[in-house]
Amino acid sequence: MDRRTTPHHIAVFDSGYVGLVAVACFAELSHVSRVWAVIDYVPSSRSPPSPSAPAPGSAKPSKTPVSPTSPTPPTPEFTAEGRVVEDFMRLDRIVIGTDDPTAARLVEALHDGIPRPVEVMDTASAEMAKMAATARLATKISFTNEIAALCEATDADITHVTRTIGQDHRLSPHFMNPGLGYGGSCFPKDSRASPPTPATPSSC
Known part of the structure; x- marks a missing residue:
């Protein structure tokens, strides 16, 4: 399995069980060295990760280069209740919604070790793909x-x-x-x- 030598730091913002399971799976892939505490309040200057399904078109793409305070690209999860860990580690495809190449590369790097096709698309299309599935x-x-x-x-x-x-x-x-x-x-x-x-x- 391909493993990165420089793990990422990940902050989880009120992501629920799907977000927490995702971080656990990233840790299993040796991509995570520290996870900050889950919080219930996100300042308006930041956007939380998007592991679930917002209404298509509801998230606005950011034109600002990726930074620690930049919105996280929507990365829809396609997992079934009761088998989310197995599904996450054996994804059929990895969907990343962003027009920022740097953000796309960072999110794709988190999935190193999961040998599945990566589909990078605009935010609205990523959200619609989740809703349509x-x-x-x-x-x-x-x-x-x-x-x-x-x-x-x-x-x-x-x-x-x-x-x-x-x-x-x-x-x-x-x-x-x-x-x-x-x-x-x-x-x-x-x-x-x-x-x-x-x-x-x-x-x-």
């Missing part, structure tokens, strides 16, 4: 439950139906189990973070 999973879970209800009404077996659907390479078998729906501390909140879409003229 959450919405896609929520839609798939809700859709499966609707099909399960139809199966009950028609005496079909939902396990046969979802297994058949999952064999289609375009759809995949993941998140195709019927159940109570989705919940947790982030999924419902992130699903509601979508901004309203612009009204489109009716074609009628």
